[in-house]
Amino acid sequence: MWRFRLAQGGLRLLTVRRAYSSKSSHYPEYKPIKKVMVANRGEIAIRVFRACTELGIRTVAVYSEQDIGQMHRQKADEAYLIGRGLAPVQAYLDIPDIIKVAKENHVDAVHPGYGFLSERADFAQACQDAGIKFIGPSPEVVRKMGDKVEARAIAIAAGVPVVPGTDNPISSLNEAREFCNTYGLPIIFKAAYGGGGRGMRVVHSFEEVEENYNRAYSEALAAFGNGTLFVEKFIEKPRHIEVQILGDQFGNVLHLYERDCSIQRRHQKVVEIAPATHLDPQLRSRLTSDSVKLAKQVGYENAGTVEFLIDKYGKHYFIEVNSRLQVEHTVTEEITNVDLVHAQIHVAEGRSLPDMGLRQENIRINGCAIQCRVTTEDPARGFQPDPVFRSGEGMGIRLDNASAFQGALISPHYDSLLVKVIAHGKDHPTAATKMSRALAEFRVRGVKTNIPFLQNVLNNQQFLAGTVDTQFIDENPELFQLRPVQNRAQKLLHYLGHVMVNGPQTPIATKATPSPIDPIIPPVPMGPPPAGFRDILLREGPEGFARAVRNHKGLLLMDTTFRDAHQSLLATRVRTYDLKKISPYVAHSFNNLFSVENWGGKSGQRTRAQHGGPGGLHQGDPARHR
Known part of the structure; x- marks a missing residue:
């Protein structure tokens, strides 16, 4: 069948296709997308917005009440609040509200991130x-691939090797114990309806089965709303290799080679590499072939990832399909020069892979790419989030930003990702060198990050040799021996503050002592201080006060010296005791001020009561907010 489309130069032949065999007897209709909502937040939302802007597509962000100030909201053409009154994570899981916002604002397609x-x-x-395109696989494929047990059955049917495990989700602790008796230990519990390391627990002894079963169930329930688990034999010290696939609505599927995600901590990927180093070409061929075969088995369309474990004998085992874009899709883009988000959108519009110039024979590996996830975490405390930014840049460095900018407020409610750093070079050592240089250029103040840990990984000889497996971090405790950060600016400020508050500590050559400098309290006139605006407020009430403000012909000033002196890190000896001494003079001499603000609560109230003044030495006076 021939398809034509009107282009600037007239009718342009797009492609020649054979009859398309599917449930429908006609080709999918090509319909351009004009407006995309990203039902997500942070880095991935910004990544999709940028791709849409390049394609001339209008963008829509959604945000929770806790994300009002986040960057992804600012990067979109439109932004709308969702999940009002809900918990931070639940807001982004509120399907009815997301669909409602999409329909009300005429969104053509939704990208789930x-x-x-x-x-x-x-x-x-x-x-x-709702008549809105979902930029991803069909609902049926998402369901099949999201159900890890069904995905496993599909892999078996497609002839793809799998790790020994349960054919169906387990429903009790006894079933888990029976599996252990049959296959032996170690085993791993996995969430049947989710990924990302949540709901995964490895068991090495029979005594640990019950505790890890309960923990895996609880984690899966909290993360995915479903605690269903299945059990697999745990492959010790494997490599974690995943293959990027891309399919269209015409039955075409291709792969974009593999990524090595073996460097993990508690099943969370830390560093990703494409392509996998020292991977046997025949094994690479089997991995990519099995991935395409599995995708065709289910009629997969759009972007996805097929994940495998490689044991020490070079045998590969299918573990799952992620029916979405991966965090580490960036390294695949760097080595193949294929924009995966562009491709996702075009596939959703109804274009075929050949239309986009994507044919398997044209996909080539170009060099090596490494991705590091810079997070606000403290590795020495077990990678728990720890609630001035300048990034590393230069040739071969790509930054996919999440929430990192000068003065950013890091939310404790979501993923601790600050920025993804991607380095691309001609080979693995070159990419590693570029990444090390870029990380050394970062300057982050106010939060701890995992950059020192990442630098240790990049300088590790096993990493540089490309011989890592999933136990790499656990077997190299020296990775946690972190070098102190050379924060010269912060150290200088600390020193200056110390000298200003406590005086110079450097010994002097003579026995002479520094001359004391005691503040002199100016003389205060006898009698009460002159009337000020506070007196008007007390005498005439709020209406009279407002009238006096409106009738005033000059400029009204608030003096914040008291507050600044009281709270300043460089003047912490200015306390309420000293402020009380000077307040009578201030009350007599500055009655024409609109107000004088004090950092104090109770002490400020006492000072105001004793000395009055223009607005009082106050905290909470109505005039403070005018």
């Missing part, structure tokens, strides 16, 4: 039911 609703078949179905 990663995490949250990205692998929820009911969300994909809700979009479809």
Whole structure:
């Protein structure tokens, strides 16, 4: 069948296709997308917005009450609040509200990002039911791939090797114990309806089975709303290799080679590499072939990832399909020069892979790319989030920003990602050198980050040799021996503050002592201080006060010296005791001020009561907010 489309130069032949065999007897209709909502936050939302802008597509952000000041809201053409009154995470899981906002604002398509609703078949179905395109696989494929047990069965049917495990989700602790008796230890519990390391627990002894079963169930329930688990034999010290796939609505599927995600901490990826180093070409061929075969088995369309474990004998085992864009999709883009978000949008519009110039024979590996996730965490405390920014840049460095900018408020409610740093070079050592240089250029103040840990990883000889597996971090405790950060500016400020508050500590050559400098309290006239605006407020009430303000012909000034002196880090000896001494003079001499603000609560009230003054030495006076 021939397809034509009107282009600037006239009718342009797009492609010649054979009859398309699917449930429908006609080709999908090409319909350009004009407005995209990203049902997500942070870095991935910004990544999609940028791709849409490049394609001339209008963008819509959604944000929770806790994300009002976040960067992704500012990067979109439009932004709308969702999940009013809900918990921070639940706001981004509120399907009815998201669909409502999309329909009210004439959104053509929704991109789910990663995490949250990205692998929820009911969300994909809700979009479809509302007449909105879901930029991802069909609801049925999302459901099949999201159900890890069903995905496993599909892999077996496609002839793809799998890790020994349960054919169906387990429903009790006894079933887990029976599996252990049959296959032996170690085993791993996995969430049946989610990924990202949540709901995963490794068991090495029979005594640990019950505790880890309960913990995995609780984690899966909290993260995905479903605590269903399945059990697999745990492959010790494997490499974690995943293959990027891309399919269209015409049955075409291709791969964009693999990524090595073996450097993990508690099943969370820390550093990702593409392509995998020292991967046997025949093994690479089997991995990519099995990935395409599995995708075709289910009629996969749009972007996805097929994940495998490689044991020490070079055997590969299918573990799951992520029916969404991965956090680490960036390294694949760098080595293949394919913009995966552009491709996702074009596939959703109804274009075929050949239309986009994407044919398997044209996909080539160009060099090596490494991604590091810079997070607000303290590795020495077990990677727990720890609630001035200048980044590393230069040739071969790409930054996908999440919430990192000067003065940013880091939310404790979500992922601790600050920025993704991607380095691209001609080979693995070159990319590693560029990454090390870029990380050394970062300057982050106010929060602790994992940059020193990442630098230790990049300088590790095992990493540089490309021989890492999933136990790399656990088996190299020296990675946590972090070098002190050379924060010269902060050290200088600390020193200056210390000298100003406590005086110079450097010994002097003579026995002479420094001359004391005691503040002199100016003489205060006898009698009460002159009347000020506070007196008007007390005498005539709020209406009279407002009238006096409106009738005043000059400029009204608030003096904040008292407050600044009281709270300043460089003058912490200016206390209420000293402020009380000077307040009579201030009350007599500055009665024409609109107000004088004091940092104090109770002490400020006492001072105001004793000395009066223009607005009082106050905290909370109505005049303070005028």
